[in-house]
Amino acid sequence: MERSLLVTVDFGKKEEWTAMERSLELGELACSAGARVIDEEVVKRHEPNSAYFIGKGKAEEIAKLCADKKVDIVIFNNDLTGTQQKNLEDVIMAKTVDRTQLILDIFAKRAHSNEGKVQVELAQLLYLLPRLTGKGIHLSRLGGGIGTRGPGEQKLEVDRRKIKARITKLKSELDDLSKRRAMMRKKRERFSLLSIAIIGYTNVGKSTLLNALTSSKVIVADKFFSTLDPTVRRFILPNKQKVLFVDTVGFLNNLPHHLIEAFKATLEEVAEADLLLHLVDISHPKAKEQAEAVYKVLEEIGVNDRPIITALNKIDKITERSVIDRTKDYFNDAIAISALKHDGFDELIKRILSYISKFMTSVSLTMPAGDSKVLNIIYENGLVTKREYSGADVHIEAELPIKVKDAIYKILDI
Ligand SMILES: Nc1nc2c(ncn2[C@@H]2O[C@H](COP(=O)(O)OP(=O)(O)OP(=O)(O)O)[C@@H](O)[C@H]2O)c(=O)[nH]1
Ligand SMILES: [Mg+2]
CATH class of the missing domain: 3.40.50.300 (P-loop containing nucleotide triphosphate hydrolases)
Structure with missing residues (x-):
C-alpha cells in the first residue's frame, strides 16, 4: 500500500469547506484509491506560487517530512500545473499528484463497462493535454503511474498530436454510444x-x-x-x-x-x-x-x-x-x-407513490382485442382495473403513466 502525505493549501478565504475538512475528504479519496494516509499538512498562503504552488521553502520542508516518514506519494488538494508538478517532484523526490489525478485514478480502477472505460480515458487525456509541456508530465504518466522526466520537445509534439487524435476518436466513440443510448431511451420512453x-x-x-x-x-x-x-x-x-x-x-x-x-x-x-x-x-x-x-x-x-x-x-x-x-x-x-x-421504507414508498400518482392518469378505451402489442404495453406499464370483451373489441380501464397513454393513443389513432 502506498504511503501518502496530503497537502492542502488554505488561502484564508471564508469557504463552505474549511481546509481541514477538505483535507479529511482528500484522505477518504486517497484511501478509496488504495493508499494509506501517513500525515496531512495544511499550508497557509495568500496566493499560489507559480513555480512551486506552495513555495520552494515549504516544498523543501515537505521533502524532509517525506524522507523521514518514508512517504511514496504526495497528494495536493488543489490542481497543479504541469510545471508546478514537475518542480515539486524534483524537490520532494516522491511521486506528486493533485486531487483531480487522484479522482481520475479511482475512476480508472473502477471502470468496468466499455463506455465507462472510454469515458475515463477521455477525462484523463483532457486533463493531460494542457499539462504536456516541456517541463511537465509525460505520456507514460497515463494510467496513474509515476511520471518520467521531460522527453525533448520533438517527442512532446508527437505525443501531443497522438493525444489529440485519440481524444477525437474517443469523443466520436462516446457520441455513437450516446446516440445509441438516446435511441434506446426513446423507445423505452414511449412505453416506459x-x-x-x-x-x-x-x-x-x-x-x-x-x-x-x-x-x-x-x-x-x-x-x-x-x-x-x-x-x-x-x-x-x-x-x-x-x-x-x-x-x-x-x-x-x-x-x-x-x-x-x-x-x-x-x-x-x-x-x-x-x-x-x-x-x-x-x-x-x-x-x-x-x-x-x-x-x-x-x-x-x-x-x-x-x-x-x-x-x-x-x-x-x-x-x-x-x-x-x-x-x-x-x-x-x-x-x-x-x-x-x-x-423508514414504508414512509419512503408512500412518498414515492404520492409523487408517482402525479405522473399517472386514468384511461378508458375500447380497442381491438387482437392487438396484443398495445395490450402488453398497458399491462406492463400500468394498472388495469377493468377489462370487458365485446365481439372483436375489448374495453379497458386502467391507470397509466401519462407518457404511455400518449404513446398508446398515437398508435391506436385515438
Ligand atoms: N450505518 C449505516 N451505514 C450505511 C447505510 N447505508 C449505507 N451504509 C454504508 O455506507 C457505505 C457506502 O454505501 P454504498 O451503498 O456503497 O454507497 P453509495 O452511495 O452507493 O456510494 P458510491 O457508489 O461509492 O457513490 C457502505 O459501507 C454501507 O454499508 C445505513 O443506512 N446505515
Ligand atoms: Mg454505489
Whole structure:
C-alpha cells in the first residue's frame, strides 16, 4: 500500500469547506484509491506560487517530512500545473499528484463497462493535454503511474498530436454510444415504466438502498465511487404499479469538470428520470454542504427542474431524535431512513407513490382485442382495473403513466 502525505493549501478565504475538512475528504479519496494516509499538512498562503504552488521553502520542508516518514506519494488538494508538478517532484523526490489525478485514478480502477472505460480515458487525456509541456508530465504518466522526466520537445509534439487524435476518436466513440443510448431511451420512453434515479453524494448509501429495495447485489463499499456504471432495477409498488430504480455514479464537491464532461452519457440516465430520490448521509458532518454539491452538479447537467424527494439515510447512526427532526425540517420535510436496517421504507414508498400518482392518469378505451402489442404495453406499464370483451373489441380501464397513454393513443389513432 502506498504511503501518502496530503497537502492542502488554505488561502484564508471564508469557504463552505474549511481546509481541514477538505483535507479529511482528500484522505477518504486517497484511501478509496488504495493508499494509506501517513500525515496531512495544511499550508497557509495568500496566493499560489507559480513555480512551486506552495513555495520552494515549504516544498523543501515537505521533502524532509517525506524522507523521514518514508512517504511514496504526495497528494495536493488543489490542481497543479504541469510545471508546478514537475518542480515539486524534483524537490520532494516522491511521486506528486493533485486531487483531480487522484479522482481520475479511482475512476480508472473502477471502470468496468466499455463506455465507462472510454469515458475515463477521455477525462484523463483532457486533463493531460494542457499539462504536456516541456517541463511537465509525460505520456507514460497515463494510467496513474509515476511520471518520467521531460522527453525533448520533438517527442512532446508527437505525443501531443497522438493525444489529440485519440481524444477525437474517443469523443466520436462516446457520441455513437450516446446516440445509441438516446435511441434506446426513446423507445423505452414511449412505453416506459416511470423511473426513479437514486442520486446523492458519493458513499451516502445509494447502492445499499437499491439493493435493499430490489434485492439486488450491486457492490457496496465504504469507499468513494464504488459505483460508476448505472444499474437499473424493476420494483413493484404496493399498488402493483411497476417502476424502475436507477443507481448511478455519486457526486463530489468540486467534481473535476473533465469528468462531468466525459460522464455526460452516464449522467443522462439521471437527466431522463421522472423522479429523483436524493439520498443524504445524515451522519456525515458535512451533510448539508454535500447536498449543495449535489444541487450544483444537477444544475451543471441541466436537471434542476425534476421533482426531488429527499431521504436522510443512516439514521441508525444518529442517537438524538432532535437531530433527525431538525435535519428533516432543513431539507423540507425529508424522509428519515436507514438503508442498512431497512428502516423508514414504508414512509419512503408512500412518498414515492404520492409523487408517482402525479405522473399517472386514468384511461378508458375500447380497442381491438387482437392487438396484443398495445395490450402488453398497458399491462406492463400500468394498472388495469377493468377489462370487458365485446365481439372483436375489448374495453379497458386502467391507470397509466401519462407518457404511455400518449404513446398508446398515437398508435391506436385515438
Ligand atoms: N450505518 C449505516 N451505514 C450505511 C447505510 N447505508 C449505507 N451504509 C454504508 O455506507 C457505505 C457506502 O454505501 P454504498 O451503498 O456503497 O454507497 P453509495 O452511495 O452507493 O456510494 P458510491 O457508489 O461509492 O457513490 C457502505 O459501507 C454501507 O454499508 C445505513 O443506512 N446505515
Ligand atoms: Mg454505489
